Amino acid sequence: MQIGLLREGKNPPDKRVPFSPKQCRSIMLKYPKISIFIQSSSIRCFKDSEYERNGVKVCEDLSMCDVIMGVKEVPVEMLIPNKVFFFFSHTIKKQPYNKKLLQEIIKQKIQLVDYETLVDENNKRIIGFGRYAGIVGCYNTFLAYGKKHNVYDLNYAHHLSNKLELESELKKVKLSKNFKIILTGLGRVASGAKEILDFLDIKFVNKNKFINKTYDYPVYTQLEPMDYYKRSDGSPSLKSDFYKFPEKYSSILLNYCHNVQILITGHYHAPNNPVILSNDDIKSTNFSINVIGDISCDINEPIASTIRPSTINDPIYGYNPISKSEDNYMKDDVIAVMAVDNLPCSLPKDASEDFGEVFIENLLPDLLNHGSVIKRASITRNGSLTKKFKYLTDYIL
Numbered sequence: 001m002q003i004g005l006l007r008e009g010k011n012p013p014d015k016r017v018p019f020s021p022k023q024c025r026s027i028m029l030k031y032p033k034i035s036i037f038i039q040s041s042s043i044r045c046f047k048d049s050e051y052e053r054n055g056v057k058v059c060e061d062l063s064m065c066d067v068i069m070g071v072k073e074v075p076v077e078m079l080i081p082n083k084v085f086f087f088f089s090h091t092i093k094k095q096p097y098n099k100k101l102l103q104e105i106i107k108q109k110i111q112l113v114d115y116e117t118l119v120d121e122n123n124k125r126i127i128g129f130g131r132y133a134g135i136v137g138c139y140n141t142f143l144a145y146g147k148k149h150n151v152y153d154l155n156y157a158h159h160l161s162n163k164l165e166l167e168s169e170l171k172k173v174k175l176s177k178n179f180k181i182i183l184t185g186l187g188r189v190a191s192g193a194k195e196i197l198d199f200l201d202i203k204f205v206n207k208n209k210f211i212n213k214t215y216d217y218p219v220y221t222q223l224e225p226m227d228y229y230k231r232s233d234g235s236p237s238l239k240s241d242f243y244k245f246p247e248k249y250s251s252i253l254l255n256y257c258h259n260v261q262i263l264i265t266g267h268y269h270a271p272n273n274p275v276i277l278s279n280d281d282i283k284s285t286n287f288s289i290n291v292i293g294d295i296s297c298d299i300n301e302p303i304a305s306t307i308r309p310s311t312i313n314d315p316i317y318g319y320n321p322i323s324k325s326e327d328n329y330m331k332d333d334v335i336a337v338m339a340v341d342n343l344p345c346s347l348p349k350d351a352s353e354d355f356g357e358v359f360i361e362n363l364l365p366d367l368l369n370h371g372s373v374i375k376r377a378s379i380t381r382n383g384s385l386t387k388k389f390k391y392l393t394d395y396i397l
Helices: 021-030 048-053 096-107 130-149 163-170 188-199 207-212 239-244 279-283 348-362 364-368 372-377 387-396
Strands: 002-005 035-038 067-069 084-086 111-113 180-184 219-223 229-231 249-251 262-265 291-294 316-320 325-327 335-338
Touching: 021 035, 021 048, 021 348, 096 387, 130 163, 130 188, 130 262, 130 291, 130 316, 130 335, 130 348, 163 188, 180 188, 188 219, 207 219, 348 364, 364 372
Parallel strands: 002 035, 002 067, 067 084, 084 111, 180 219, 180 262, 262 291, 291 335
Antiparallel strands: 229 249, 316 325, 316 335
């Protein structure tokens, strides 16, 4: 099998890559029948010469490859007919801006495997950059708190080389007694954020103690959806019921937000789920949070203060709940918002290595053996949508 690694073609270019140079070498040593080729890139987080030193051939033409891998959406002009492509296509929610891309993939009889559709038997995602979104997002949230309150000054994440440097910076963080943090979600993003909270030796406490007790040290609690959603009519709240009838539920997150300094979001929010934090919640006298790290970054949806994405270079903006608009985050009554939507790009080497490690361990054997995981994740094959993704038929017309 010949595997080709694409140069990222979407603008702005992404520095990440599916495999590091050393991972490529280890793949070819373990599986002698695999050869790996890579397109030259001046943007990529690893240099061409590093790949060459590890036995990867740098070349422009990948048409000899069986499998072609990238990270972001592949521009139409970079597609190669009759190949297996792996990348984040952003098509499964019928995103209008990628309609032409999926149409062309079908026309060129490409087998498209979206990393987002790679799931196990329990429909749990196998791979993604969520862990590093959580790590960098949590770091940026503490960066925002330090700047807003002028208590410490962290370097911007994209100025750091790796997670070790990031952890070294975090040693500057100073938090007061009874400092309280809410973390939402239980998946990869939340787990990445939790790594940072644990590194800072911030103690976890359960939700009841979080609300009712005071502490001589900083603490956080981690909330899942059924902790902050309840049936609006007062009847019993059940997870299975919530997934069937989300419109019958409303948020009670405000109940947790008194005497709390930071909210960090790592949840998944389905389009039909109720709002988690409304503008009225933020204006409430029971709401004391003044820094929100919205790693989930759903614009104008579950978290009222997230009115736009921020950027890696400028990760913080202010939200004024009175005017419902952007304002100077240094003002007392303005929320400092961190809502970067491409967080893993701040540490592209570490994020790429983490991603490659998961692919090699959990997906490469399935790819080589033409297994069920890759088959199940394929959106297109032989010039048409696969059965699982026939719901996209009206999208591509």
